[in-house]
Structures are given as C-alpha cells and as structure tokens.
Amino acid sequence: MHDDPIRRFRRFSRAVTTEVGALDASFLGRGRPLGAARVLNAAGKGRREVAEIRDYLGLDTGLMSRLLRSLESEGLIKLSADPQDARRRVVTLTSAGQAEFKAYEALSDEQARCVLERHKRADTLLEAMDLVATALGRDRIELKPEDPRAPAALHCLGRYYEELARRFDQGFDVSLSCDPEAGDMMPPRGLFLIAWSDDLPVGCAGLKGHGGDTAEVKRVWVAPVARGLGLARRLMAAIETAARAQGVTRLLLDTNSRLPEAVAMYRHSGWTQIARFNDDPYPDVFFEKRL
C-alpha cells in the first residue's frame, strides 16, 4: 500500500506543488504581478523578441502587450522595432530592468541555497532532482550540434570517461585511446550532438568522418539521470540521419563487452558485429551498419 507507485507519484506532486509553489509566490514580494515578473525574467534570460517571449510563456497577444506596457511604464524595459522586420518588436532591459532581473535571480538563488544548505546529503538530493526533472521534461529534451571542445561537450565527455574508468577493470585513459580530432566531429566531415534537458547536457554522440563514404560513431553517452528514456536510440538515429546527409553509406563503431546495455542496443538497432577494425586497446566488440 505504501509502495503503490501512483500513491507515491501523487505524494510527490503534492509536495512540489506546496513547496515549489511557495517559492514561486515569493516573486510577489517584489510588488509586481507574476505575469509581469515572468516576462521580465524571460527578457533577462536573453529572450529578446516579443513573439518569442509570448510563445514561451503561452500568452495572448493582448495580455503580452499590456504586460510589456506595464514594465515599460515602470522603466524596466525599452521596446524597439526589429531592424530586419519593423513589425516585430525587440525588448531591451534598461539598467533598472537589469537590476530588477538580478534581484529576481538572487531571490531564486537564495531559495535554492536555503533548501540545499540544510541538507547533509545535498549531492543525493540533487541527483534525485536531476533524475526527476529529466524524466518529467523528457519530451522537451533537444539534440543540438555542438563543438566537441565546448564546455558542455567536455562535461559530457568527462563524465563518459569517468564511467568507462569505473566499468573497465584496467580503468580508462583517454590518451591511450584514439581520441578523434575535434574537426573530424564537426561539419562538414562529422558531427557532435548534445542532448539537452533544459540547461543540463544529459547525453552526447559523435560522428567522426573524413569526407569518405565510411564514418565512425564515437562517444555515445547518456547521463545516469537520463537513462531509460530512449535517449541513446534518439542520438543514434540523429547521427545516422546526419551521416546519410553527408553521403556516408557505411558506419562503424567500437565498444566494450563491459557495457552490455550499449552492446544490446546496437544489436537491436540494425548493427552487425564484425571483426576488429582498429588497434585501440579498449574496445573488444565491433559493429558496422550499412545505410
């Protein structure tokens, strides 16, 4: 009875409605209705086009217009015409607006700090929060190309290497493995994709090409908090699509029998096991796929 999944889920909903709802309500402390505060925050976070903000917050054009007017009359924002298309309008925060935005940010940060500081096991709590947030937002996970040397990419790769080191008996040292050149994992020869759940990178996959009709899939990784959401398949499918678009007809990849989930996934996704095709010391299972 106390293990009933539905009951547990609903308990969770109640808890976050109460607690996170209370956090939201604190925005009212700055003497501005929530709607206006949300618009100011969206603008502060870099959403500059009126249509974009309206869309993001799901507002009617009339309501949006009035909210902008009220922020404008408070002297927090300035509206100007988009130079490309004078019908569209662009929001800019005035310095007072910047300050007000920062005040909201500080409020949120402070609340987060309050909750986290009281916890002896903040790391466990955050891990759980990441997992829940990723699961709830699964339909909004986006795959975006990235430079494999960008911070988010290095974050993913670092986690990936750490995990390999934990899984392999002999550990893992990337300098002993054949680490692709960044240029080989970027257009036009290749690609490096990151899966974003909101602002957290939760997975990656690389396509290493050299312009020929064979390319290699590398660095397929899904964060522990994002497993079970079918993200690896989604990343693989995107990589394959990109490979096809780049004229690749044969894909290769190497992996290791200590990663049985990965091996099983490849087997179930149309990959054929083949003989070793490189002398990298880490992999012991090799696959190919004809596109």
Add this chain to the structure above:
Amino acid sequence: MHDDPIRRFRRFSRAVTTEVGALDASFLGRGRPLGAARVLNAAGKGRREVAEIRDYLGLDTGLMSRLLRSLESEGLIKLSADPQDARRRVVTLTSAGQAEFKAYEALSDEQARCVLERHKRADTLLEAMDLVATALGRDRIELKPEDPRAPAALHCLGRYYEELARRFDQGFDVSLSCDPEAGDMMPPRGLFLIAWSDDLPVGCAGLKGHGGDTAEVKRVWVAPVARGLGLARRLMAAIETAARAQGVTRLLLDTNSRLPEAVAMYRHSGWTQIARFNDDPYPDVFFEKRL
C-alpha cells in the same frame, strides 16, 4: 558549471513548475474553477470541518464561504452545524459530490499512471521522487503513536528487517531475535512512534516497557529516502520524553557494529556503552542512558 547545485535546484523547480503545474490545470477540464475543485478534494479526503479546510488551503473566510456556496448549489456538498459547537460547520459530500470527488481522483491517478508507465525504470524514478518529496517536506514530518501491528508499522518494521538482513553477514531472521510483544510497545507500558512525511511512513522507533523504571528502545529505523534530515534524533528525543513521562529513569538499547551510523548517533546523544544485557544473537553493542 553544469554541476552547480543552485543551477541544478533551479532546473528542478522549473521542470516541476511546468509539468506538475500542467497536471493541476487538467482539473479545469471538469468545468469548475480550481478553488472549488480544491475544496471538494479536501472534503473528499476527509477534512470535514470548514475551518480545517480553510486553514489547509490558506483561504480567506469570505472566499471559502463562497466556494462552499457554489459547491452546495451544485448539489455536491451539504453543510451542517457541528453538534459540539453550532458555530462551526461541517461539510458532507452528497453522493453526487462523492462521484465528482472520485472523478478528480481518477484524473490524478490517470496522470500519475501516464507518467509512470512511460518509464522503463519507474522504480528509480519513484525512489528519487520519494527522496525529493521527503526533503522538501521535511518541516512537515510528524511523529505519531501507532499500534505496532498496524499496516504502517508493519511496513516500517519490514523495511527495517530487510535492511538488517542486507547489512548482517549472517542475514537477519526476526523470529530468532527477541521481538517485543505489541502490548509492551503501547501505552501505558511503552510506545511505538511512526514518522510520517505526508502519507508515507519514513521512520519508526519503539519504547518497550514493562511498567518498571527501566525500559528499552527498539526498532529505530529511518527510511533511506529520509536520511540526513535528523529524523533519528527526533525520534529518539520523542521516545525519551515519553519514557520520562511514564516514569522510566533508565533506558537500554542494543545495536550492531554493522550499523555504524546508528552507533555513532547513540554515542553523540548521551548514551553510554555497557556490557551485553541480553542473549539476542544479533546485537553486539549495548548502550544505556540515565534519564
């Protein structure tokens, strides 16, 4: 940067505001404003006194009165005077009200089911949800006396025994240990407390007395999802207070060195290690505390 705790906490807040907020909005599908629906739900869940519901939902008397009026005119509730105090009013659901309440429950259940069914690792997700919900609601955790044979008590004890079985090399079989009689852990001789986080039991502790001035603390357990919140100390303090009130001047307890957190906690809470005082095969560390 992607590991910044505050950033991660705020990502969680955004995710639940979006997702759980969307679940709430579905209540509007039944053609009733959210306020009225919330009152109906509170009444359906057993909150019968108007003041209690008003307090729970944080409503003004005027607003509450109007919401009750609207539910009454819909034929969903009946209001009557409290027999003890005719100023107070009591809400009763009519059969139409019961049906409507059940429809809301079914809606919530269905939403929970939808989210959970899509997840391959629903158990991991629920574990994380329990942890987050317990952490966020930590200030609302309540200790309540319970019959040690009640379902919630058996739930806690079962989890406790499972954990002992995992921790002890030789496993744990409660029938080989000295399992207290239920009557010894109930007033007036003893006590059995459960820590409730909303409707989930997340900890327990027993006081086993026999009417004399010595009593024993038994079955102190905190659910993994509730650890790090200081619950064990809170339970112990409540047990000690109850023991004092029952005229106990000396408390005993036995534990095991395979539970080092527990041993450390007792040491830091004024307990003194003493020699073995029973022949139970499982404990190997013994404590006493003079009250």
Add this chain to the structure above:
DNA sequence: AAATTTAGCTGACTTTAGTCAGCTAAATTT
C-alpha cells in the same frame, strides 16, 4: 447576566489573468 470572543456569512470592492474583435502598419505575395 453582560461582555467578549469565535465561526462563519454577505456585500462591495480590487487585482490579476485572460479572451476577443477590430485596428494599424509593415512585409510579403500575387
């Protein structure tokens, strides 16, 4: 018994959110 407190009701009010039709002006299509 009188005074005070408490629980709830009512009317009059405000704020916030949101909808909708019709408008202007710029951009795009024909």
Add this chain to the structure above:
DNA sequence: AAATTTAGCTGACTAAAGTCAGCTAAATTT
C-alpha cells in the same frame, strides 16, 4: 501596384481569486 498576411496594439469584456468591513449567532469569559 493591389491584395494578403503578419506582428502587435487597443478597447471592451469576463472569470477567478482575493480582500475587507460589518454582520449574526453561538460559545466562552467575566
């Protein structure tokens, strides 16, 4: 160049939520 589409604004509206003063009647205190 005319017609159409698009982006946003405005006025007039509604619904929901919430506030507040003043009221009644029951209960409690003095």
